[in-house]
Amino acid sequence: MGTFDCPEYCDGLCGHKNDDKDGRYCKNGCYIPAMCKTELLYLLAKPRILPKIKTIMEDVYVLTHKIFGSNRTKDESDAFRHFVLGGFLYESFGWDVAESVLYFHESCVVRGMETEMDLYNNFLALDEARELEKKGLLTKKNLICRAKKMLEDKKLMVLRHSINLDFGQLPWECES
Numbered sequence: 001m002g003t004f005d006c007p008e009y010c011d012g013l014c015g016h017k018n019d020d021k022d023g024r025y026c027k028n029g030c031y032i033p034a035m036c037k038t039e040l041l042y043l044l045a046k047p048r049i050l051p052k053i054k055t056i057m058e059d060v061y062v063l064t065h066k067i068f069g070s071n072r073t074k075d076e077s078d079a080f081r082h083f084v085l086g087g088f089l090y091e092s093f094g095w096d097v098a099e100s101v102l103y104f105h106e107s108c109v110v111r112g113m114e115t116e117m118d119l120y121n122n123f124l125a126l127d128e129a130r131e132l133e134k135k136g137l138l139t140k141k142n143l144i145c146r147a148k149k150m151l152e153d154k155k156l157m158v159l160r161h162s163i164n165l166d167f168g169q170l171p172w173e174c175e176s
Contacts, residue, residue, distance in 0.1 A: 036108030042100065052092060053101060060085045063144070072162070074114055079121050079156040080147050086125025087143035090133075098126055117157045124156065145174035 043050045060081055061071055068077035089098035102122040106115055128146050132138040150156045 039101075039104040039108055042104045046097075049093060049097065053089070056088045056092060057085065060088060074117065074159040075162040076151055076156075076158055079117065079158045080151060082118050082121035083125040083128075083147045083150065083156055084143060086122040087129045087146070088140060090126050090129035091138055091140065091143065095126060095130065098129075099123075102126075113159055117159050120157045124150070141172060148174055 043053060063084065064071050064077050064081040068080070071077055071081060086098060086102055089101055092098075093101075102119070106119050106122070109115070125143070125147075128150075129138060129143060132142055132146070147156070151158075
């Protein structure tokens with residue numbers, strides 16, 4: 001999800017092909033976090049859920065930045081962002097829509113191990129969200145706490161360890 005560009009940088013991207021040359025576009029007043037054509041077409045076919053997906057993507061980006069101070073690629077912030085996005089999408093839409101959104105997002109650009117990392121963390125989140133749902137514990141707070149625990153236990157895929165994990169930014173305590 002390193003493809004989610006900070007809204008402050010979006011002015012230069014609006015209505016233009018992204019300079020990354022990865023086929024992503026910034027549309028609708030900018031910030032449907034830069035999507036490629038297949039991803040955008042999938043979501044435009046589902047206009048009722050598009051605003052909610054956009055909000056979830058933005059919220060996850062902001063949350064990750066708040067906790068880690070940045071949204072990087074290949075590191076713990078990237079793993080966290082993908083896990084939380086997958087979980088939040090599952091919570092809002094269920095498995096089928098979450099799986100499709102995540103698949104189309106990652107299918108736009110194949111970046112080898114980076115794409116593998118993103119998909120692994122996305123789909124691990126879907127499995128974890130389903131387990132939380134079975135227990136009646138599926139909430140955003142619990143998903144964030146699961147991401148925290150999985151990072152601490154090194155269960156999320158991270159290609160480049162670069163962050164000293166400090167979840168002191170969470171407004172609540174997670175149970176161990």
